Amino acid sequence: MTLRIDSKIDIETTIIDSIGYFKSHKDFLSIKYEAESFQNTLFRLGYIENKPEALKKINDSTYYYEIQLKNKFKSLYIYYNQTEVDLAILKSISKEVFDDYFILNFTEVENALHIINTGIAKKGFPFSKLKLSDLKIKDSINIEAHLITDNTKQKRTIDNIIIKGYEKFPRSYLKHFLKIKPKQVFNLNTIQNKTEQLKNLNFANELKSPEVLFSKDSTTLYLYLEKARSNNFDGYLGFGTNDETNKLEFDGYLNLNLTNNLNFGESFRLLYKSDENDQKTFETNISLPYLFKTPIGADLLLRIFKKDTSFTTVNQSAKLHYQINSKNKIFAGIVSTESNNLLNEPSSSLISDYKTQHYTIAFQFLKLQSNNLLFPLKTEYYFETGFGQRKTTFEKISQSQFTLEASNMFELNPKNNIYIRATGSNLISDSYFENELLRFGGINSIRGFEENSIFASLYGVLNSEYRLKLNNSIYIHSIFDAGYFENKTINTKEKLFGYGFGFAILTKSGLLRFNYANGKNENTPFKLSNSKIHLSLTSKF
Numbered sequence: 001m002t003l004r005i006d007s008k009i010d011i012e013t014t015i016i017d018s019i020g021y022f023k024s025h026k027d028f029l030s031i032k033y034e035a036e037s038f039q040n041t042l043f044r045l046g047y048i049e050n051k052p053e054a055l056k057k058i059n060d061s062t063y064y065y066e067i068q069l070k071n072k073f074k075s076l077y078i079y080y081n082q083t084e085v086d087l088a089i090l091k092s093i094s095k096e097v098f099d100d101y102f103i104l105n106f107t108e109v110e111n112a113l114h115i116i117n118t119g120i121a122k123k124g125f126p127f128s129k130l131k132l133s134d135l136k137i138k139d140s141i142n143i144e145a146h147l148i149t150d151n152t153k154q155k156r157t158i159d160n161i162i163i164k165g166y167e168k169f170p171r172s173y174l175k176h177f178l179k180i181k182p183k184q185v186f187n188l189n190t191i192q193n194k195t196e197q198l199k200n201l202n203f204a205n206e207l208k209s210p211e212v213l214f215s216k217d218s219t220t221l222y223l224y225l226e227k228a229r230s231n232n233f234d235g236y237l238g239f240g241t242n243d244e245t246n247k248l249e250f251d252g253y254l255n256l257n258l259t260n261n262l263n264f265g266e267s268f269r270l271l272y273k274s275d276e277n278d279q280k281t282f283e284t285n286i287s288l289p290y291l292f293k294t295p296i297g298a299d300l301l302l303r304i305f306k307k308d309t310s311f312t313t314v315n316q317s318a319k320l321h322y323q324i325n326s327k328n329k330i331f332a333g334i335v336s337t338e339s340n341n342l343l344n345e346p347s348s349s350l351i352s353d354y355k356t357q358h359y360t361i362a363f364q365f366l367k368l369q370s371n372n373l374l375f376p377l378k379t380e381y382y383f384e385t386g387f388g389q390r391k392t393t394f395e396k397i398s399q400s401q402f403t404l405e406a407s408n409m410f411e412l413n414p415k416n417n418i419y420i421r422a423t424g425s426n427l428i429s430d431s432y433f434e435n436e437l438l439r440f441g442g443i444n445s446i447r448g449f450e451e452n453s454i455f456a457s458l459y460g461v462l463n464s465e466y467r468l469k470l471n472n473s474i475y476i477h478s479i480f481d482a483g484y485f486e487n488k489t490i491n492t493k494e495k496l497f498g499y500g501f502g503f504a505i506l507t508k509s510g511l512l513r514f515n516y517a518n519g520k521n522e523n524t525p526f527k528l529s530n531s532k533i534h535l536s537l538t539s540k541f
Contacts, residue, residue, distance in 0.1 A: 003031045004058075005038060005065045012069045019045070028063075031055070035065045046073040046106035048143070076104050077144040078132065084149045089119040101144075116147075124155040124185040126214075156186040159218040165207055166225040168263040172290035177201065177326055186219050188212060195223065197326035199370045203230035203260035228370070229540045230259040232510075253281075253451075265289045275442070275451035278308040289323065297321045299331070311351050311435040313339040319360070331362035335386060339435045350434040350489050358388030358401065369409075373506055374475055375417065375467075379408045390429065390436070399429045407463075417467040419477075424460035432457055432489045443534045446483040448498035448519025456485035465502075473506035479517050495522040510539030 003023055007013045021038050025031045035055060042050045049070040056064045079101040080090070087097070093112040096103040104112050113130050120128040132145040159182060163169050175181045178194045191210050198206045207224040234255040253273035260266065271283040285301035303315040319333025337356040362384035369378045382405040390397045407421035423445065425438050438459060442451035446461045461483040469475045481498035500517030515534045 001025045001027065001031060002062045003034055003065060004062065005035070005067060007066065007068055009068070015069060016067070031063050038065075039067070042067075042069065044107060044110060047071075048073060048106075071140065073106060073137075073143050074141040075143075076106060076109055076132075077101050077138055077142060078104060078147050079144065080147040081149075084120075085116060085147065086119055089116055118189075120149065122185075122187045122190065124157060124187070126156055126186060126188065154217070156214070156219045158182050158184045158186055158221050160220040161223065162220060163223045163225055166204060166227045169204060169223075169225055169227075170260075170263060170265045170290070172293055173201070173204075173265055175293075176290055176295045176323060179325075180221070180223075186212070186221075191221065198225070200326045200366065200368050202368060202370060202376075203228050203265070205370065227260075231261070232257050232538055232540045234538045235536065273451065275453075279452055280306045281452075287321075289321075295322055297323070299333070305439075307435075309342050311339055311341050311343075313337060313435060317360075319362075327365055327367055329364045329366070331360070331364070331384070333360055334358070335360055335388075337436070339433075341435070352392060352433045352435070354390050354392045354433060354436060356388055356390045356399065356436070358386035358399070360384055360386035374469065374473070374504065374511070375409055375419075377407070377409070381406045397430050399427065401428065402426045415469045417469070419463075419465040419467055421463040422461070423463075424458075426458045429457075434489055437487065437489065440483075440485070443515065443536070446481045446496055446498050446519065447479055447515060447517035447534075448481070448500065449496070454485060454496075455487055455489075457488045459483065459485035474503065476503040477501065479515065481517075496520070497522065510537050512537050 001024070003021070003025060005016050005021055007016060019038075019041060022034050025034065032055065035052070039050060039052055042048075047069045050067055051070065052065065052067040056066070058064050082099070090097045090102050093108070093115050094102040094104055109132075113132075117128055117130045120130075129150040131148050131150075133148045135143055135145045138144045158180070161174065161180065161182060163174075178197055180191060180194055188210070195206050195210055198204055205226050205228050207226050210224070211222045213220040213222065234257070235253065252275075253271065256270045258268045266289065267287045269283070269285050271281065273279075273281040273283075281303065283301070283303040285299065287297065287299045289297035291297055297320070299317070299319045299321060301315070301317045305313045305315075315335065315337050317333060317335040319331045321329050321331045323329050335356075335358045337354075337358075339352075339354055341351045341353050343351060362382065365379065365381040367377075367379040369376055382403075384403045385401070387400045388398075390399050403425045405421075405423045407419070410418040410420070412418065423440075427436070427438055434455060437455040437457055439452040439455055440446065440459055440461065441449035441454040446454075446463070461481065463479075463481045465477040465479060467475050467477040479498065479500040479502060481496075483496040483498075484494070485496070486493050496519065498517050498519045500515065502513065502515035502517075504511055504513045506512075513534070513536045515536075517534075
């Protein structure tokens with residue numbers, strides 16, 4: 001069926017055609033709806049005096065709708081009460097705001113009233129209403145009206161918060177992480193935006209959007225949460241051929257993370273690592289958020305490193321952190337180190353007993369993708385700086401250290417991603433011992449090299465991967481790593497490269513990863529080179 005809309009005046013018919021309407025329809029109800037919709041469009045464009053005639057049936061398939069547009073009004077002068085409407089909101093919707101009125105184009109009126117009403121609702125009046133009253137013709141192209149607000153009902157604040165599903169959800173996270181607490185001015189949109197931040201929390205999920213129960217004198221907020229599996233066990237086995245002995249050597253590590261088992265939001269980590277260079281690392285740390293219901297938390301760490309029969313190093317740190325919001329956190333604390341020489345060599349050796357104490361500050365930005373099991377980490381930045389002294393039997397030396405870790409996942413489309421990670425550290429001192437140098441290399445650093453096999457006073461590593469998702473549980477990826485380091489104890493500067501490939505499979509037991517990488521040293525070809533294969537499994541429980 002066909003609808004034709006015209007006016008008796010040719011220029012008005014031209015305007016009608018330029019506005020546009022649907023001409024073809026499946027039945028009469030559709031034609032009737034289109035005619036009413038077209039008249040409402042004219043109202044919004046300023047033709048508020050338009051005069052339609054009744055729909056006329058020309059034949060079995062054609063209907064005619066005649067309408068006179070009449071005068072088009074351009075602007076609306078709206079008078080308002082300053083005590084009822086926020087001036088900042090008016091300035092966001094109109095460029096012409098005065099003490100008692102503001103001016104809007106007719107095409108902007110409907111959206112502007114919605115914005116004003118939303119602003120009033122955000123102040124705790126979710127049932128507020130707006131209307132334009134006393135409309136009068138000001139002149140040939142302008143109309144004036146009064147803005148009437150109806151927010152006489154009680155201002156709403158959150159009186160009760162009830163959590164369904166995960167009733168033991170830590171209340172400190174509700175107050176400080178989500179920043180939802182009783183006596184706040186009620187605004188459902190703001191609350192929904194805040195609960196979206198649960199995606200950046202690995203031990204709880206939102207089952208559905210928040211709901212609210214209004215009674216005569218109270219407002220109760222309902223949150224629907226579930227406790228997520230956040231404990232994980234991570235381990236890998238690595239093996240490669242020693243270039244000097246041509247023998248197959250194995251290395252690996254075990255990493256256990258326990259999170260929120262006490263429903264406090266706490267986390268505990270235990271790491272044990274052993275590699276083919278006869279190096280062993282034991283590390284444990286604990287993070288306690290929101291101590292005594294305050295925004296302040298604590299992080300404690302103990303790390304013990306032993307290199308064959310050369311030396312041992314013990315690191316201890318105690319830090320306080322403040323969670324600015326769901327993604328940003330700052331730290332301040334103290335790090336102490338004690339290292340002992342296990343060799344029976346003269347004191348002129350590069351390895352020596354020493355103690356250090358550094359005062360540190362740090363910043364962290366973390367954005368998770370809790371609904372993406374293959375790529376749970378979207379973005380991470382961590383920067384730390386520390387200043388202190390190194391003490392030996394004979395001297396005290398001032399030192400400083402800077403550390404940077406940054407990574408991001410760039411999603412090109414649902415199947416193609418690029419992962420970039422940059423890490424680096426710089427120890428600044430007047431002199432160096434071998435047993436205080438920074439150590440890097442391996443699966444979590446520059447791939448293709450033995451774990452912690454490279455000692456440096458300064459280093460930087462860039463990891464890159466092109467990741468192709470074959471389906472929701474499998475992806476393959478390339479490996480290209482580049483690094484640079486300096487070792488001032490032996491006056492060495494080197495460039496390193498690692499390249500290879502890998503894949504990951506999401507199984508019922510966890511995420512199984514395979515990586516093959518070959519490492520190469522630029523200045524002394526293949527001196528540090530090594531081919532490495534790593535198998536790792538990360539399992540949640």
